[in-house]
Structures are given as C-alpha cells and as structure tokens.
Amino acid sequence: MKFLQAFLIALVAFEHIYFMILEMFYWTKPKGLKTFGLTKEYAENSKTLAANQGLYNGFLAAGLIWALVDKNYSNQIAIFFLSCVVIAGMYGAYSTKKAKLFYIQAFPAIIALLLVLLLK
Numbered sequence: 165m166k167f168l169q170a171f172l173i174a175l176v177a178f179e180h181i182y183f184m185i186l187e188m189f190y191w192t193k194p195k196g197l198k199t200f201g202l203t204k205e206y207a208e209n210s211k212t213l214a215a216n217q218g219l220y221n222g223f224l225a226a227g228l229i230w231a232l233v234d235k236n237y238s239n240q241i242a243i244f245f246l247s248c249v250v251i252a253g254m255y256g257a258y259s260t261k262k263a264k265l266f267y268i269q270a271f272p273a274i275i276a277l278l279l280v281l282l283l284k
Contacts, residue, residue, distance in 0.1 A: 169283055170232060172276035173242055176249055177228035179269065180221040187218030224249055242280045249273035 190196035191214040192207040200207075207214075227245035231238050253270025257263055 165279070165283055169276065169279040172272060172279060173228050173232055173246070176246065176273050176276055177225045177232070179272070180225035180228070180249070183269075184218040184222040184225065187214045187221065189218075191215070191218075224252070239280055239284055243277065246273045246277040246280065250277060 186196055186199055191200075191202075191211050192204065196202070196214075197204065197207055202210075224245055227241060227248075231242035231245060234241055250270050250273045253266055253268075253273060256269060257266035
C-alpha cells in the first residue's frame with residue numbers, strides 16, 4: 165500500500181513537471197497551442213502569464229518530490245501539497261468549464277491524498 169501511495173505522489177509530481185514544461189517552454193509552440201487549444205496570437209500575448217503559472221506547477225512538483233524523500237515530515241508535506249493540487253485542479257476545472265482538467269489534475273491527487281490519510 166505504501167508503494168501505491170508513493171507511486172501516486174510521484175505520478176502527480178511528474179504531471180506537474182510536465183505542466184511546467186508545457187507552460188514555460190512550449191506555450192507558443194505547436195505542442196502548447198494544441199494542448200491548450202490556443203491561437204498563436206493569444207499564446208504570444210499570454211506567454212508571461214503562462215510561464216508564471218508553469219513556475220507554480222514546478223513548485224507543486226518540488227513539494228511532492230520533497231514529500232517522497234523526507235523521512236521526518238513526509239506525510240504532512242504530502243498532505244499540504246496534494247491538497248494544493250486538489251484545490252488547483254478543482255478550481256481549474258470549474259473556471260475553464262473543462263471536466264477533463266479535473267480528471268487529469270485533481271483526481272490522481274485526491275486518490276493519493278486519501279492513501280496518505282489512510283496510511284498515516
């Protein structure tokens with residue numbers, strides 16, 4: 165069970181590393197335009213905001229990786245950062261009206277968070 169918990173935390177962390185890369189480096193490239201359904205003009209006008217958003221995703225990933233390697237406070241760290249991901253995923257799905265975002269971002273974090281809380 166602990167393996168599954170660590171696997172899910174790592175999965176959420178790697179998702180956020182991927183989001184960071186997309187938002188910081190590929191926002192105006194074909195991959196970013198396709199992923200986010202953007203026009204080239206909109207992407208160019210919003211690339212600074214996207215890079216900032218990507219940076220926050222990097223911080224979330226760093227916190228989750230910290231939770232995986234810390235031996236003293238790993239549960240508390242995981243609970244905090246997974247909660248942040250759940251809230252961000254829920255708000256993102258609500259504000260963009262894209263349920264897919266909930267299932268990609270929030271749902272894995274909810275499962276990981278439940279495992280952390282159950283195996284405390």
